[in-house]
Amino acid sequence: MALPSTTPNVLGEASLATFDTIVIGSGAAGSTVAKTLAAAGQTVLILEQGDNYFPGLDDPAGLHPPLFANDELKMDIRQMIAIDPMIEPRSFRASASAGDRALVGDANGLPRNVGGAAVHADMKYPRFRTTDFQLGTLLGAIPGASFADWPVDYATLERFYVEIEHAVGVQGPEGAAADPFAPAKSKPYPMPPGLPMFANTLLADAATSLGYHPFPYPTAVCSQPYRGRPACIDCGFCSGFGCPVHAKSSPAVTLLRDALVTGRVQLRFNAAVMRLVANATRTAITGVEYLDADGTVQTATADRYVLAASAIESARLLQLSDPALGNSSGMVGKNLMFHFQTIVVGVLQQRVHGHRGRSVTMGMSDFRGVPGDPAQPLGGIIELATSAELIGEAMNYAVSLGKTGDLLKRLMQQSPLRDKLVAMIMQAEDAPQLTNAVDLDPALKDVYGRPAVRVTYTNHAWELATRDFYIPKMIAVHEAAGAQFALVDPPDIPSQSRHVMGTLRMGTDPTQSVCDQFGKLHDVGNLWCADAALFPTSSGFNPTLTLQALALWVAANLVAPGNPTSVLVES
């Protein structure tokens, strides 16, 4: 064993040449699967399309400084870790009747790099509610929507939630401080909440005065030293930025690193999978073709294969391989969901310095609603937020408002949309629809020569009505907080949400779903999916914790079918 790897574009055990399992994607899902399989003694090859910004991630001696920084230009403007639309454009259209494509550029792209999308996130980690797994039954038939029950329930997933919360390190409130509507937990969070930001507290106090129930947001960021990583320093460059000190409990520095140092895992990055190769009957995968860092075609084989490339990219990989692969149901790519974000911002006369802290330290779930109760429609959790992006602020005044010259200078000095801004962001349930889908653009390509992703998506009247119901209540909170103005973000088309779900729905009926309750494709004997493509519904809570709990469920059943006993971390 020779760690850390000295082979270019390889992390982990470079000498491994045969593998029990190939995992496509090194993010929240892939790292969870790889760690679980490696802990059970299996060998794993992870293929990651993006580059690596965690030098020495496979060093058993400890974490090295990352290449991330408090640098808005690098991370947000030049998008070091994002899908770059210059080389990986996507197309978008609202419906199939809109022609081949209406827009070309970025459509819900998640970051591409070792560690996956969560590297950029500020790691809000609430659990879903018990009823979120039963909306097919609880909501009944809604025309045009395809709500369905999950084939696993909260009680089944609860222990996997606990394992992830403790393995990665989540801070959160307990008892009277916690979300009063949250489902029961069998074990407390491993860390208490960190410091609340002034901007969030202002809104939380206003919300409390109106009878709502704000709470410190469960967040996968260390609030004290945890498993060899330091407490957060509240540097302020969190959402959209990689962590400069490894306090963020992102998959890269937690489960992925844990997997890499076992000696049973090899990660090849800058490795763009072109297609899965199937047998003649499409019942088994026989290999994976990918372009390596130099652009040379390579092939890798294993006994089993796991898709963990994100909802859009996992579905795309099937479509790139063979339109019929895994698709006897005709459901591959369908039921694409985002969280339907409703954003209302308040402008104060007072500076809140939104760049001093994690930007979202408080939330409230009063607007999540109750299934079937028209007086409490199903919205989502509210993030009590602020803003920290300076170039972004200037672009809004100059580009969106067309203000330049002396007025632009005064806007930057008085800073209504950054230093005096507070925000409420509702991550609301997005009704699944068969017509909201990902497929391959008929002409647009990416730099690898693959057909580009095409997103077809339009909102359902169901979630638009929910938005209209809660906007006045959000405006009222801003008024109670002493804001001078409240501004409502129009529904964004295409959606700017990075919460991407659906496309390879899991279910017990092979005619209505792509994967079974254990994440295995109904049609293919040795192919699983472990990412948010499995989600039958989107819930109204940030998805990554549930994504990881579900990936752990999938992986634990890979290790011990029907009797999952995986334990990631000893209590």
Added chain:
Amino acid sequence: MLTRRRFVQLLGGTAAVATLPQLPGCGDGGKPSPSGAFFEAHQWATIDAATEIILPGAHDAMAVRYIDQLLAAFVSDPPQIFAGGPNSGRVAFPDAAGQASSNFPADDWSQFVPLSRVKDIAWRMRVLGSARAPGGGFNAALLGPTLGYQDQYTDLVVQLDAAAALLEPGKQFRELSALDQVTALATVGAAFPLYSQTLTQHTLEGMFAAPDYGGNAAGSGWQLARFDGDSAPLGYAQYDTSTMMYVERAAQPTTTATPGDGTEPFDADIINVLTIAAVGSGGKRFF
């Protein structure tokens, strides 16, 4: 957190018609101009003047130097696209009490990050154009070629001088009064919206991005916006392992209002902008 894209959306539905910028102070067009790694002296002076029209203070921040550094990114190896990390060396390590010490980390940002094969193609497409980026023509048949920043700026200078000559025969853009520069820039912007978008974006980046990229000289952009800049490794709160409590920075707290901050009313023009945006979006003005 709200992202830039989010804000563009936020205001996109209520944006007023673009107005001509108000006049900045007089320029210093008579001085000899430096040249850059890409720009010749005349190009440098012309773009410098144009950035100052877009945002007064851009000249002092040397936004033109930022633009020049981007245009010359591929002169260096690695290309100067992504500064390194994690620490800039501007911010101290914390001391035992969680406050700034006199001990500073090394400057990691000056070591630019090597680009992968495909990121290299992406940035050559942006800077040099798809025709001069090997492997960058994969969508040219469908979308047309990508015009690189170098070609955009080279032609922008030509167009600004042409517009200037129409206003005042025999004069170049940099020799115009500030009033005429505003007019010439608007004329070129209407005819070449791509150039205008690129110049505006890069002016703002040159003003407010970290000084490591060539602009924001002496942090003047951050001072204008009262922005603290990068904060690692000190951050705004340090965890004290002996007391198991966080320690904030007294002058720049995260949990409370900042000492010395009071109410800062907006001026009348900004109240007008915000009123239009709030009411137009379905929001509210509360006074």
